Amino acid sequence: MADLTDIGCCSCFSFLRKPRASVPQPRDADGTFSEELLKRQSAEDPDESFYTGDDPDLSLYNGDNLDGSFFNGDDPDRCLYDEDGNDYLDGSDDGPPRKSSEDIIQSRAQNGFACREIPVKETNKVFRSEDENGNKMVNQYVHLGKIGSGSYGKVVLYRNVEDGKLYAVKVLNKPYMMKVRVVRSETAMTDVLREVSIMKMLNHPNIVNLVEVINDPNIDKFYMVLEYVEGKMVCDNGLEEATARNYLRDIIYGLMYLHSHNVIHGDIKPDNLLVTSSGNVKIGDFSVSQVFEDEDDMLWRSPGTPVFTAPECCQGSAYHGRASDTWAVGVTLYCMMSGHYPFLGDTLQETYDKIANDPVQIPGDMNPQLADLIQRLLCKDPGDRITLQAAAEHPWVVGDKGPMPEYICRCGFGRRERNDFRE
CATH class of the missing domain: 1.10.510.10 (Transferase(Phosphotransferase) domain 1)
Structure with missing residues (x-):
């Protein structure tokens, strides 16, 4: 060369x-x-x-x-x-x-x-349970299986029992992400919080919609509930x-x-x-x-x-x-x-x-x-x-x-x- x-x-x-x-x-x-x-x-x-x-x-x-x-x-x-x-x-x-x-x-x-017009829902409490079929649940969401991997975490398909719709949920581990340095002054968690802040304001037919953020201070998991695109x-x-x-x-x-x-x-x-x-x-x-x-x-x-x-x-x-x-x-x-x-x-x-x-x-x-x-x-x-x-x-x-x-x-x-x- x-x-x-x-x-x-x-x-x-x-x-x-x-x-x-x-x-x-x-x-x-x-x-x-x-x-x-x-x-x-x-x-x-x-x-x-x-x-x-x-x-x-x-x-x-x-x-x-x-x-x-x-x-x-x-x-x-x-x-x-x-x-x-x-x-x-x-x-x-x-x-x-x-x-x-x-x-x-x-x-x-x-x-x-x-x-x-409708802000992103913010939830600070996680309730874990099971539905009548034994499927794991997080709050009102029924776990259906992993569908992929995004930056810093897995992406899981959930169904909301309240509206019956499917959602793609990013599941992230907070202690791990706070240890990962992406630059001198920022951790992976910094990136995620920035991503959430930006997505909270977005509203466009060609942008994936952030529906809910679940962040319970008493548990290690952080959930981003996104619209499911097939x-x-x-x-x-x-x-x-x-x-x-x-x-x-x-x-x-x-x-x-x-x-x-x-x-x-x-x-x-x-x-x-x-x-x-x-x-x-x-x-x-x-x-x-x-x-x-x-x-x-x-x-x-x-x-x-x-x-x-x-x-x-x-x-x-x-x-x-x-x-x-x-x-x-x-x-x-x-x-x-x-x-x-x-x-x-x-x-x-x-x-x-x-x-x-x-x-x-x-x-x-x-x-x-x-x-x-x-x-x-x-x-x-x-x-x-x-x-x-x-x-x-x-x-x-x-x-x-x-x-x-x-x-x-x-x-x-x-x-x-x-x-x-x-x-």
């Missing part, structure tokens, strides 16, 4: 800067990085290698993980310590101080910006153009709502895009998301998953969250159409090098309008990258569906003048 200093165009975008510390890289027996190590762990978790909250002393790294994550259950390239205990690409302690997510959201509510986006063999267009419109629609509310998702990828029985896409997993007080969306902490990481995030310095989310949308669209990643090397560093330097390979038989959109989304320079609004108006996205309607949130925050909120 050529040295980066031999590639002249790199310097234009500052990709020559080396990471502050080497990435902790679990390797195969021959010392090479398996391609599978750069992908997310299967949601089915057949070997139960994902941390399920039952063993607080479980080691932070499971060598069998198939996603390149550096502790059990977390998304790849999130946490990230080298062998000397130094943070890699986290930057949380190096950036300027910011208000906490809860403070920002509370401030918005005090100023009349409330997305949700399927997950599967792109292994590529999708038909019409299907990909419908999915992309939903993704853009939901992400534009987030960005208009100064929320950066941070981990857009097929695994976090759930498909309803009617074919609509909902964005889920806000475990690495950030909310900002104003339009300043600079981030220091590393993004979610290596193969969906934007070029500007590979250099280890601050980057704009909205532009990096937009890049991840481009990678997702490429995966939807081709069934594989646009940039993937044999090692984590080689993957980052490809993201930063290699042109995207467009199949010769691809629809020219679609090819143009992908190239604009996967533009290396974030300043020249197409915006989500422009992507929504792109001819391929519009297609025969017509322009994407504007979503009018009841809070009005996304339509405010910038100085209104500051006042």
Whole structure:
């Protein structure tokens, strides 16, 4: 592989800067990085290698993980310590101080910006019992079985005996999460509480809805009750153009709502895009998301998953969250159409090098309008990258569906003048 200093165009975008510390890289027996190590762990978790909250002393790294994550259950390239205990690409302690997510959201509510008409239910007492069939129950929820693994915990299917509906519940172990450090000043529990704070304010048809939080101070478990969405986006063999267009419109629609509310998702990828029985896409997993007080969306902490990481995030310095989310949308669209990643090397560093330097390979038989959109989304320079609004108006996205309607949130925050909120 050529040295980066031999590639002249790199310097234009500052990709020559080396990471502050080497990435902790679990390797195969021959010392090479398996391609599978750069992908997310299967949601089915057949070997139960994902941390399920039952063993607080479980080691932070499971060598069998198939996603390149550096502790059990977390998304790849999130946490990230080298062998000397130094943070890699986290930057949380190096950036300027910011208000906490809860403070920002509370401030918005005090100023009349409330997305949700019905607030998230908060329960501080857990009652364990069994139904008439011997199934375990937590409060009014009947345990039906594990359905997958999310960041930091297992996801379990429950049925609410009061309304008869199914719910996906994240079950998390509080003592364990308070011991796991994701950056110097934050634990895994910090991430979860931030995720809850952000989801409490969200209300959009293309965003997974948080229904209830159960946090009993007398027990070790923390429960996030989420709406149950039947399927997950599967792109292994590529999708038909019409299907990909419908999915992309939903993704853009939901992400534009987030960005208009100064929320950066941070981990857009097929695994976090759930498909309803009617074919609509909902964005889920806000475990690495950030909310900002104003339009300043600079981030220091590393993004979610290596193969969906934007070029500007590979250099280890601050980057704009909205532009990096937009890049991840481009990678997702490429995966939807081709069934594989646009940039993937044999090692984590080689993957980052490809993201930063290699042109995207467009199949010769691809629809020219679609090819143009992908190239604009996967533009290396974030300043020249197409915006989500422009992507929504792109001819391929519009297609025969017509322009994407504007979503009018009841809070009005996304339509405010910038100085209104500051006042």
